Amino acid sequence: MARSVWKGPFVDGYLLNKAEASRSSGRNEIIKIWTRRSTILPQFVGLTFGVYNGHKFLPVQVTENMVGHKFGEFSPTRTFTGHSADKKAKRG
Amino acid sequence: MGVIGRPHGVRGLVHVHSYTADPADLPAYGPFFDERGRRFTLRWQGEGVARLSELVDGKPVPVNDRGAAERLVNTRLYVDRDRLPPPEEEEFYLADLVGLDAVGPDGTALGRVEAVHDYGAGASLEIGRLIVPFTRACVPVVDIAAGRITVVPPEEVVVPAPAEASAEAVR
Numbered sequence: 001m002a003r004s005v006w007k008g009p010f011v012d013g014y015l016l017n018k019a020e021a022s023r024s025s026g027r028n029e030i031i032k033i034w035t036r037r038s039t040i041l042p043q044f045v046g047l048t049f050g051v052y053n054g055h056k057f058l059p060v061q062v063t064e065n066m067v068g069h070k071f072g073e074f075s076p077t078r079t080f081t082g083h084s085a086d087k088k089a090k091r092g
Numbered sequence: 093m094g095v096i097g098r099p100h101g102v103r104g105l106v107h108v109h110s111y112t113a114d115p116a117d118l119p120a121y122g123p124f125f126d127e128r129g130r131r132f133t134l135r136w137q138g139e140g141v142a143r144l145s146e147l148v149d150g151k152p153v154p155v156n157d158r159g160a161a162e163r164l165v166n167t168r169l170y171v172d173r174d175r176l177p178p179p180e181e182e183e184f185y186l187a188d189l190v191g192l193d194a195v196g197p198d199g200t201a202l203g204r205v206e207a208v209h210d211y212g213a214g215a216s217l218e219i220g221r222l223i224v225p226f227t228r229a230c231v232p233v234v235d236i237a238a239g240r241i242t243v244v245p246p247e248e249v250v251v252p253a254p255a256e257a258s259a260e261a262v263r
Contacts, residue, residue, distance in 0.1 A: 018249050018251050021249050021250075021251050022249045025249070027247060028229040028230065028244065028246045029246055029247045030225070030247070030248060030249070031249045032249070048214075048227075050223075050248075056221075056223055058209060058211065058223060059213070059223060059224065059225035060213040060214070062213070066213065073212075074211050074213035075211065075213075076211055079209075082111075083111035084111070084185070084186035084187045085093050085094075085110075085111035085112045085187075086093070086121070086176055086185065087185070087186045088113075088179050088183045088184060088185055089183070089189060089208050089210060089215035089226055090182055090183050090215065090226075091182045091184070091215070091226050091227060091228060091231065091234070092214045092215070092225065092226060092227040092228070
């Protein structure tokens with residue numbers, strides 16, 4: 001069952017503080033978080049989070065398309081690196 | 093680029109597992125070679141099923157019976173790096189990035205790029221125990237010819253605990 005709309009999105013409190021601190025500093029920073037259950041809010045767009053997957057902090061660069069998803073969706077706990085072949089990575 | 097799987101039917105068709113971003117692109121990279129130096133071309137005949145031909149003296153000899161197809165199971169298919177088209181600006185082949193030496197802005201060695209992750213939130217490079225976002229701010233220089241990248245590890249955001257913050261305010 002989906003979460004009730006009247007409750008609003010769930011976000012851990014400390015995450016908001018860290019995001020605010022990062023946004024105000026404007027430096028090349030990564031926000032290490034453990035809260036995989038928190039929803040990605042519009043004010044996080046443009047920030048980079050290190051989302052813990054139980055093993056390491058995987059960088060998550062938040063874009064507009066990710067708003068409404070949970071942080072944990074972008075930091076898998078079981079990883080298959082796959083085969084490279086002709087796959088490319090774009091520098092952000 | 094791929095690996096030959098189990099035979100399909102009795103006419104020499106085989107399953108082929110493509111490692112390319114789009115499996116439909118695989119035949120365009122041919123001819124392929126394997127560990128023993130044999131060369132093959134490939135044509136898709138259905139989803140994941142392909143017709144292979146071995147190049148003998150430059151002439152394609154189709155694999156057209158199940159026995160021959162069974163002997164090719166688990167054969168890995170390779171191409172030379174220069175057969176891949178040049179990437180666009182700010183794009184890099186994962187095969188090129190993995191193995192590059194990472195140095196800090198002051199030239200100190202940080203390790204070697206072990207893996208490139210991309211789970212839908214931007215690419216990141218794994219360098220030993222360090223994982224950095226693959227951005228211009230964190231990886232300002234990628235010099236594939238020299239086999240080296242320059243990495244500026246991002247700082248970590250630290251927010252003072254409420255108790256510390258209040259103590260700071262009292263001072």
